[in-house]
Amino acid sequence: MKNILIIGASKGIGLSLAKIMSQNPENNLYTVSRTETEELARLESNHISMDIVNDDIGNLDQLPEELHGLVYCPGAIQLRPFARLKPKDFIEDYKLQVLGPVRVIQTLLPKLKKAGQASIVLFSTVAVQTGLNFHSMVSASKGAIEGLSRSLAAEFAPKIRVNCIAPSLTDTPLAFALLNTDQKRSANAERHPLKRVGRAEDIASMAAFLLSEQGSWITGQVMHVDGGLSKLKT
Ligand SMILES: NC(=O)c1ccc[n+]([C@@H]2O[C@H](COP(=O)([O-])OP(=O)(O)OC[C@H]3O[C@@H](n4cnc5c(N)ncnc54)[C@H](OP(=O)(O)O)[C@@H]3O)[C@@H](O)[C@H]2O)c1
Structure with a gap:
């Protein structure tokens, strides 16, 4: 059996990933979010209700001794002109998007090590690779995540993969x-070479792959699942 923890599984990409992971009877699924939505409750995961930024995360001790997969989904997209952002806005964003996973990984490291082979999946954004208007705050936090992922991948190899x-x-x-x-949706679809925006499953299936045996020779990578936006000019 593989013990998999998804932080931020009540909706969005985390929920989609929880659905994929719960289809495999080999997986023991553990989930964390502030709320437990009906859709998540139907999956019958082992749910812990917690604010991962502001609560004491000592509760995570109740997880099994061995943890084979850890995915951290909570994030933010606050798009504002740089001149309207205050340093404290950057700090709040950093707390959720960078210190959140740092705290969680530090707390769970003994369990990840004990698993023998484990995989950590974090989330960046296309706005790190490609400069986009009004994305300064999210790209600063997510740029830190890309650096953290590569650095931890080196530090934790060969036992724990980090992507x-x-x-x-x-x-x-x-x-x-x-x-x-409809106007925003079609304008956003149009600016992607593949002419649509992402679906939660597009991203969740990459996370599932990185957690799986098929992804077991991949570490320290940034996987660009972005409809071609970061690399193509069409
Ligand atoms: N969607 C996009 O367009 C996009 C683009 C680029 C990157 N990303 C990144 O992809 C990741 C997933 O995004 P998403 O769109 O699936 O986000 P989402 O729809 O907002 O879902 C986030 C999940 O995290 C949980 N969460 C948020 N704050 C939390 C906290 N303080 N403590 C515990 N749980 C918390 C939420 O549940 P509760 O509210 O119940 O706590 C929810 O389950 C994020 O890191 C995001 O930055 C998304």
Whole structure:
């Protein structure tokens, strides 16, 4: 059996990943989020309700001794002109997107080591590879995630693999404000070479691959699942 923990599994990409992982009877699924949605409850995962940034994460001790997979999904997309951002905005964003996974990985490292072979998946954004207007705050935090992933991949090899996924705009509750009219949806689809925005499953299936045996020779990578936006000009 493989023990897999998804932090941020109540909706969006994390929920989609929880659905994929729960289809394999070899997986013991553990989930964390502040709320447990009906869809997540139906998966009958072992759920811990917790705010991963502000709560004491000592609760994670109740997880099994061995942890084979860890995925950290909570994130933010606050798009504002740089001049309107205050240093404290950057700090709040960094707490959620960088210190969150740092705290979690430090807490769970003994369990990940004990598993013998484990995989950690973190999330970046297309806006690190490609400069986009008004993305300074998210790209600063996610740029740190890309560096952290590579550095930890080196430090933890060969027992623990660490990768991150850099999605472009994906249809989840997080991106609601960017996709809540037909006009916004079609304009956003149009700017991608593959002419659509991402679906949660597009990203979740890459995370599932990185957790699986098929992904067992991949570490320290940034996987660009972005409809071609970061690499192509069409
Ligand atoms: N969607 C996109 O367009 C897009 C693009 C690029 C990168 N990404 C990255 O992909 C990752 C997943 O994004 P998503 O779109 O699936 O996000 P989402 O729809 O907002 O889902 C985030 C999940 O994290 C949980 N969560 C948020 N804050 C939390 C906290 N403090 N403590 C515990 N759980 C928390 C949420 O559940 P609760 O609210 O119940 O706690 C939810 O289950 C993020 O890191 C995001 O930055 C997304």
